[in-house]
Amino acid sequence: MQENIAVRLENVSRVFGTTAAVNGISLDIAKGEIVSLVGHSGCGKSTLLRIISGVETVDSGRVVLDGREVDGNTFVEPEVRGVGFVFQDYALFPHLSVRDNILFGLKSRARTEAVAMAEDVIRRVGIDHLAERFPHTLSGGEQQRVALARALAPQPAVILMDEPFSNLDQGLRDKVRTDTLSLLRSLDATVIMVTHDPQEALSVGDRVVLMRSGEIVQAGTAYDLHDRPVNSYAAEFFGSFNKVPGSWRDGRLETALGSFSGAQGSGPESGTILYLRPQGIVVSVDRGDFSARIEQRIFQGDSEQVLLRVDGLDLPLKVITRERLPSGTEAVKISILPERTMVF
Amino acid sequence: MHSNQPFATSLNAKRGARSGRNWLLFSVIAALIVTLPILGLALEALKGSSGLWAHLFSTILPVAMVDTVILLAGVGIVTAVIGTTTAWLVTAYEFPGRRLLEWALLLPLAVPTYIIAYAYLDILHPIGSVQGAIRWVLGYESPRQFRLPDIRSMTGCILLLGFVLYPYVYIPTRAMFLTQSGNLIDAARTLGVSRRAVFWRVALPLARPAVAIGVALALMETLNDVGAAEFLGVRTMTVSIYTTWITRTDLPGASQIALALLLIVVALVGIERWARRKQRYATDARRSRGFSPQKIAPLPGLLFLGIGLVPVLLGFVAPAIYLTTEAWKRYRFAGLSPRILDEAVNTIVIATVATVVTILLGLVVAYAARIRPGKKSAALLRLSSMGYAAPGTVVAIGVLIVLAGLDRFIDRTALDWFGVSTGLLFMGSGAAVVYALTVRFLAISAGGIEAGLSRIPMSLDHASRTLGQSVSGTFRHVHLPLSKTAISAAALLVFVDCVKELPATLLLRPLNVETFATHLYGEAARGTYEEAAIAALAIVAIAILPVLLLSRVGSTRPDAG
Numbered sequence: 001m002q003e004n005i006a007v008r009l010e011n012v013s014r015v016f017g018t019t020a021a022v023n024g025i026s027l028d029i030a031k032g033e034i035v036s037l038v039g040h041s042g043c044g045k046s047t048l049l050r051i052i053s054g055v056e057t058v059d060s061g062r063v064v065l066d067g068r069e070v071d072g073n074t075f076v077e078p079e080v081r082g083v084g085f086v087f088q089d090y091a092l093f094p095h096l097s098v099r100d101n102i103l104f105g106l107k108s109r110a111r112t113e114a115v116a117m118a119e120d121v122i123r124r125v126g127i128d129h130l131a132e133r134f135p136h137t138l139s140g141g142e143q144q145r146v147a148l149a150r151a152l153a154p155q156p157a158v159i160l161m162d163e164p165f166s167n168l169d170q171g172l173r174d175k176v177r178t179d180t181l182s183l184l185r186s187l188d189a190t191v192i193m194v195t196h197d198p199q200e201a202l203s204v205g206d207r208v209v210l211m212r213s214g215e216i217v218q219a220g221t222a223y224d225l226h227d228r229p230v231n232s233y234a235a236e237f238f239g240s241f242n243k244v245p246g247s248w249r250d251g252r253l254e255t256a257l258g259s260f261s262g263a264q265g266s267g268p269e270s271g272t273i274l275y276l277r278p279q280g281i282v283v284s285v286d287r288g289d290f291s292a293r294i295e296q297r298i299f300q301g302d303s304e305q306v307l308l309r310v311d312g313l314d315l316p317l318k319v320i321t322r323e324r325l326p327s328g329t330e331a332v333k334i335s336i337l338p339e340r341t342m343v344f
Numbered sequence: 345m346h347s348n349q350p351f352a353t354s355l356n357a358k359r360g361a362r363s364g365r366n367w368l369l370f371s372v373i374a375a376l377i378v379t380l381p382i383l384g385l386a387l388e389a390l391k392g393s394s395g396l397w398a399h400l401f402s403t404i405l406p407v408a409m410v411d412t413v414i415l416l417a418g419v420g421i422v423t424a425v426i427g428t429t430t431a432w433l434v435t436a437y438e439f440p441g442r443r444l445l446e447w448a449l450l451l452p453l454a455v456p457t458y459i460i461a462y463a464y465l466d467i468l469h470p471i472g473s474v475q476g477a478i479r480w481v482l483g484y485e486s487p488r489q490f491r492l493p494d495i496r497s498m499t500g501c502i503l504l505l506g507f508v509l510y511p512y513v514y515i516p517t518r519a520m521f522l523t524q525s526g527n528l529i530d531a532a533r534t535l536g537v538s539r540r541a542v543f544w545r546v547a548l549p550l551a552r553p554a555v556a557i558g559v560a561l562a563l564m565e566t567l568n569d570v571g572a573a574e575f576l577g578v579r580t581m582t583v584s585i586y587t588t589w590i591t592r593t594d595l596p597g598a599s600q601i602a603l604a605l606l607l608i609v610v611a612l613v614g615i616e617r618w619a620r621r622k623q624r625y626a627t628d629a630r631r632s633r634g635f636s637p638q639k640i641a642p643l644p645g646l647l648f649l650g651i652g653l654v655p656v657l658l659g660f661v662a663p664a665i666y667l668t669t670e671a672w673k674r675y676r677f678a679g680l681s682p683r684i685l686d687e688a689v690n691t692i693v694i695a696t697v698a699t700v701v702t703i704l705l706g707l708v709v710a711y712a713a714r715i716r717p718g719k720k721s722a723a724l725l726r727l728s729s730m731g732y733a734a735p736g737t738v739v740a741i742g743v744l745i746v747l748a749g750l751d752r753f754i755d756r757t758a759l760d761w762f763g764v765s766t767g768l769l770f771m772g773s774g775a776a777v778v779y780a781l782t783v784r785f786l787a788i789s790a791g792g793i794e795a796g797l798s799r800i801p802m803s804l805d806h807a808s809r810t811l812g813q814s815v816s817g818t819f820r821h822v823h824l825p826l827s828k829t830a831i832s833a834a835a836l837l838v839f840v841d842c843v844k845e846l847p848a849t850l851l852l853r854p855l856n857v858e859t860f861a862t863h864l865y866g867e868a869a870r871g872t873y874e875e876a877a878i879a880a881l882a883i884v885a886i887a888i889l890p891v892l893l894l895s896r897v898g899s900t901r902p903d904a905g
Contacts, residue, residue, distance in 0.1 A: 055806040078809040079817075085810040091803035095825045104821070105811030154812065 005067070006031045006158055006190040007052060012061035013214075014047055021047040023214035024061070029158075029207075034184065034191040036205030038198060038237075044214035045194045049160050052192065053085050054078030066157050084151030088163040090143045092135035098122075098146050099131040105154040118153055124183065125149040141172050148180060152187070159184065161193040165200065177204070198238045202226060210234055232344040235275055242276040242317050246343075253343055256312030257290060257336055260343070271344040278305070278320040280340030285325065288333025292317070297325075308334065367815070368721060371712035374705045375727040378783050381742025382606075382730065388745045389599040400600055408584040408601065412608070414498060415505075415573070415580055416563050422506025423562040424555055426655050427513025431551075432543055433652050435521040438637040439645030445652045447895040450515070452508045452659030454887040456844045458571020458861070459880045460508045461501070462868045463663035465575060466670075468495050501576040507659035509565055513558030515894075520554035521547060539638060556619035560612045567609060568735040570847040575868050581605045582847065585737045589744075589851065599745065602738040613733045664884060670877035684863070684875050688882065691859040694774060694849070695842035698781035702838050703831065705782065706789025711823070714797050715805070715815055725790060732787035736780070736847030743780045743852060747771055772854050780848035785838045792837065796830020797823060836890055843886050 007029040014022040022044045029035050037045040050056035052063060054070065055078050062072030065083070070076040084105075093101050099118060106114035122131055125145050135143060144164065151159055164180070165173045181204060184191050195201050201208050202222040209219040217237075218230045229235035246255035253260045255274050282288065283306060292308040295316050304324070307316040317334070325332065434446045452460075467474055470487040484490040494500065532546045533539070573580045581601055589598040640648055709728045713721040731739055747770040758766045770776050800823060808818040824831075846861045853862060860879040867876035 050806070053806065053810050055809055077814065078806070079812045079814055081810070083810055085807060087803040087807060089801060089803055091801060091807040093804060093807075093822060093826075104808070104813075108812055150807075150811070156810075160810075 003067075004031050005029070006033070006065070007192070008062075008064040009048075009052075010062040010064070010072075012048070012051060012058050012063060014044075014051060014056065015059050020044075020214045022051065022058075025211075025214070025216055026061075027209065027216065027219065029190060029192065031190050032188045033206050034181070034189075034193070034204065035207045035209060036201040037192060037194045037209050037211060038196065038201035039211035039217075041196055043211040045211050046162055047214075048211075049085075049162055049192060049194050052158070053083050053160055054081050082154070082157045084154065084156035084159045086144075086147050086151045086159065086161040086164045088166060090135075090147040090167075092138075092143060092146055092150070094135050096134075097131070098127065098133055098135070098138075101135070101146060102150045102153045105150060117155070121149045121153045124187075125152070140168050141176050144168060144176055144180075148183075152189075157190065159189050159191045161191065163195055164193065166195070166197070202238065210237060229342070232271075232273070232275070235342060235344065239277060240318065242278065242281075242315075244274040244276060244313065246272055246274050248272065256310065260338060260341055273344055275342040275344060276317070276336065277340050278318045280337045281317065281319045281321075282335045282337065283308075283319050283321045283323060283325065284333050284335075285329060286333060288335040290334050292332050292334050294325075294330055294332060308332065310334070365716075367708065367712040368716045368724075370708045371721060371724045371728075374709050374786070375724045377705070377779075378728045378731050378786055380746050381739055381780075381783055382734065383742075384745035384749070385599050385602055385606075385738065385742040388596055388741075389603040391596060400597060404584050404588070404597075405581075405601065405604060408579055408581040409604070411498070411578055412567070412580045412582075412605075415502060415578060416566060416608075418498070418502030419505045419509060419566045420559050420563055422502055423510040423513045424559050426506060426510035427558055427562075428517050428548070428551070428555055430510070430652055430655060431514050431518035431521055432547065433648060435518055436543070436547075436637055437640050437645075437648055439640040439648045440642055441645075441649040442637075445649060445656070446518075448656045448660075449652065450511050450891050450895055451656055451661075451888070453511045453894075454884050454891050455508045455660055455663055456571075456846070456861075456883065456887065457505055457508060457565065457569040458575070458846055458865060458868070459667075459883060460504050460659070460663055461572035461575045462864060462876065462880060463666050464495055464500075464504055465868070466873060467662065467666050468492060496575075496577045498578055501573060501578045504576070505566055505569065505572060507655055509562040510655060510659070512562040512565065513555055516554040516558045517551050520551040553619040557616055560616035560619065563612055564609065564733055564735075567605065567612075568737075568847065570737060570850070571865055571868065581608075582735055582737050585741060586847065586851065589741065595741070595745065598741050602741045605735060605738055609733050609735065609738075667877050667881040667884065670873070671881045674875055674878055678875075680878070681875060683858075684878055687858050687860055687863050687879065690857055691843055691861070691882075694777055694781070694859060695839050698778045698785070698842045699835055699839045701778060702782045702785050702789045703793075703835050705786055706793050706834065707831070709786070709790045710794040710797055711819060713794060714823075725794065728790055729787035731783035732785065734784070736784060736845060736849075737851065739780050739783050740848040740851035743776055743783065743848070744771075747776050747779065771852070774854050774857065776852040777849050780852055781842050781845060784845065784848060785841050788837050788841065789834045792830055792834030793827060796827035796834075799830075800826050833893060836893065840887050840890050843883055 005028050007027075009025055009027045012022055012025045013020060025044075025048060037048065039045050047056060051058055051071065052065075054076065057075065058071050063070050065081060068076070070081055092098075093104065096104065099122070102118045102121060103114055106117055109117070122128055125148060127142070127145050127149060130138060130142055130146065135146070138146065144167075148164070165177050168176055177200070193204055195204070201210075202225070205222060207219060208222050208225045210217040210225060212233060218225055218234045220228075225234060226238050229238065235241060244255045244257055246253040246260075248254075249259075251261060253272065253274060257274070257276075260274060283292075290310055292310045294306060295309050296307040298305040303320050303322050306319045306321060306325070308319055309316055319334070430449050434442055434449070455463075466472060469475070470491045475487065475492055478492070479485070479487070479490055482490060495504070528550065529542050529546055532542050537545055567580075567582060569580075570582050570586050574583050574586075581604065585598045585601045585605065588594050588601060705728070709725055713725045734742075748768075751766075751768045751770050754769055755766045758764050770779075804822055804826075805818055808822045809815075813821060843859075844861065846865055849859055850862050850865060853859070858866070860883050863879045864876045864883070867874060
């Protein structure tokens with residue numbers, strides 16, 4: 001058993017009724033690593049988190065925390081696992097002040113030690129001014145920080161976060177997320193965060209684990225998942241694509257937009273659809289490989305989304321460009337960046 | 345930081361063995377305690393010889409059955425009419441005094457059936473002041489020339505029970521009118537239905553499940569009643585059970601009638617369940633503001649208020665005034681006798697002990713259902729709530745069978761082993777009364793606590809567990825403080841019901857132990873009117889507490905959920 005593995009899941013399964021919420025998942029998470037578990041709702045990501053915390057149990061497989069088996073052949077109650085949990089609804093105890101909420105997890109310690117630890121985490125998270133208040137008087141962002149402080153206070157070996165930012169307004173969310181992540185990094189904490197938001201998953205994790213129907217689709221760095229998805233599901237989860245049908249000839253995929261050999265994940269066995277990112281198509285008034293007609297333009301500020309009609313394609317191509325096309329332009333030229341294409 | 349020591353102790357928890365198992369076990373025990381009397385009853389009834397059944401079928405049962413059915417039908421109609429009319433009155437119209445009326449209509453809940461019967465027997469006595477006043481107005485001299493129809497009749501019983509039991513219909517029906525009819529009634533109006541026709545065509549059909557629930561509850565109370573029916577000379581099955589046991593000491597016979605009565609109860613519970621399911625469908629559609637009541641001009645408004653006050657006057661104000669004056673007269677005449685003080689102590693002690701036991705068991709059952717959710721714990725919760733529908737006499741006979749058997753067994757064992765007779769350990773100590781009260785009211789306790797717990801998000805449980813608290817620690821530090829209000833409310837309801845309860849207490853109390861309720865029963869049965877008014881007034885005064893609580897809950901329009 002390696003020293004630096006904080007969480008090890010071995011072939012973990014959990015069945016509710018007849019559906020497998022978690023189906024044979026194996027995953028190692030290193031100490032100090034921040035992992036985001038991402039997937040659509042019902043993919044089993046939250047169940048997996050609850051299994052790790054011990055409020056849910058496995059039907060088969062093993063869970064090992066810091067080298068000790070906590071579920072599988074034996075079962076260790078959640079209260080002695082040493083995990084911190086940040087809930088989507090924060091789950092602050094409404095009858096306790098912020099300070100008492102934070103002290104809640106420190107009950108087993110000597111009073112003076114507990115108070116010192118609570119003060120320390122209160123200072124670190126920057127909620128000194130909230131310590132005497134009660135949860136219902138706090139804003140969403142404040143509640144989130146208290147929930148984080150409470151989970152951190154007992155210095156758990158692993159921090160589990162279930163959609164911790166989803167209840168915040170968009171504007172606030174980015175700031176709270178950045179603050180939270182830099183705090184967690186400075187503490188060198190091991191973190192597993194569940195989210196349904198692809199952008200959040202990509203921006204947060206050292207490693208991103210994409211789940212679907214209780215199974216892992218792909219695990220890797222954010223760049224891996226975004227740039228080198230293993231299948232069409234993973235590709236489409238993290239971005240939208242133009243899909244262009246083609247057929248294989250002499251090791252090249254022939255399409256209406258040319259033939260491609262070096263496309264990512266390509267090969268005659270992998271499928272006949274060319275995946276083109278909207279950002280992977282260059283639009284210009286006069287230079288390019290193919291002619292196209294503009295069907296619709298949606299100005300988005302930093303960029304512009306353009307729908308293009310191309311001869312030989314049934315559906316219009318969606319292109320996102322930062323190039324400002326002169327108004328009134330109807331005919332354009334496009335070229336494809338081959339290194340940004342994929343075939344599935 | 346997390347030492348190995350707590351780890352080691354929990355490591356031996358085997359797969360499948362999870363925390364909270366003990367709670368489930370306790371829950372099983374609680375459910376068993378509650379169901380045991382019913383089982384005992386069934387066994388005892390089947391033990392009775394077939395000849396007894398035949399005798400029962402040919403003599404007692406037919407009369408009692410017919411009387412019971414007539415009484416149920418009558419009370420059902422009266423409560424449905426009064427409850428629905430008053431509910432519509434206070435929700436559809438705005439008139440002076442409406443808010444007061446809305447609340448006052450709950451007051452008759454504080455008057456137990458045997459007390460209203462007791463009070464009216466005297467109020468409407470042929471030579472009492474009311475009939476005297478009527479004769480004086482009409483110019484008659486003596487009761488021989490004119491008297492009102494005797495209230496000691498089926499009609500009298502139906503009306504009196506109706507006037508105290510209609511709130512069971514009023515409460516859910518009013519809630520239904522308030523929460524869901526709003527938009528639908530507006531829609532009906534735009535489709536060309538007049539305001540008056542709306543009641544028949546939209547509001548009433550929508551409220552039908554609520555009315556059914558209310559009537560079912562009112563009828564369960566009717567079946568539970570032993571005092572009113574007996575004072576008024578109606579021989580219901582409940583009364584028959586009581587007399588079969590008390591006067592003939594015929595336990596198998598009493599259990600057989602009780603079992604037959606239980607069948608009626610099962611039917612009522614079925615109706616109530618069915619109506620609740622319907623109600624759930626109906627309330628799914630609610631996204632409402634309540635509909636705006638129609639403003640009534642002050643003068644006709646006064647008429648509305650007058651109509652609405654009739655059931656309050658008859659069901660609460662008149663008996664309350666009567667009891668107060670009689671109690672005052674008695675107090676001035678003789679002060680408080682040591683006997684009534686004794687009874688106060690007995691009443692309070694029995695009710696308190698029963699409440700504590702009931703709340704503890706309720707906590708166990710409700711908490712087990714929370715931490716081990718699933719079919720098993722839900723079934724246990726339902727099983728332990730069974731006693732609420734069973735009439736007090738039925739429960740009492742069941743408890744009698746169980747505890748008398750247990751008493752005999754202990755006594756014989758003690759005699760065999762130690763040569764001492766323990767006597768009637770349970771029956772003689774009042775434990776039987778507490779047992780019966782617990783069986784009867786566990787539903788209130790478990791239901792109230794469960795509702796309180798269900799408002800606490802599950803994530804709080806998980807937060808507490810991951811922050812180092814065990815299941816029991818979570819209960820102490822999270823659930824208990826957060827459901828304090830629900831638990832106290834449940835305790836209050838149980839306590840008051842224990843104080844009001846007559847039939848089980850009457851059958852199971854130890855020799856020479858009297859409570860307010862049994863005292864009242866004794867005097868009314870003997871036809872003596874001495875200190876009973878004081879006892880009755882004390883019961884009503886205590887019973888008014890949950891009405892106050894209910895009016896506070898009811899005054900916030902329940903549109904948040």
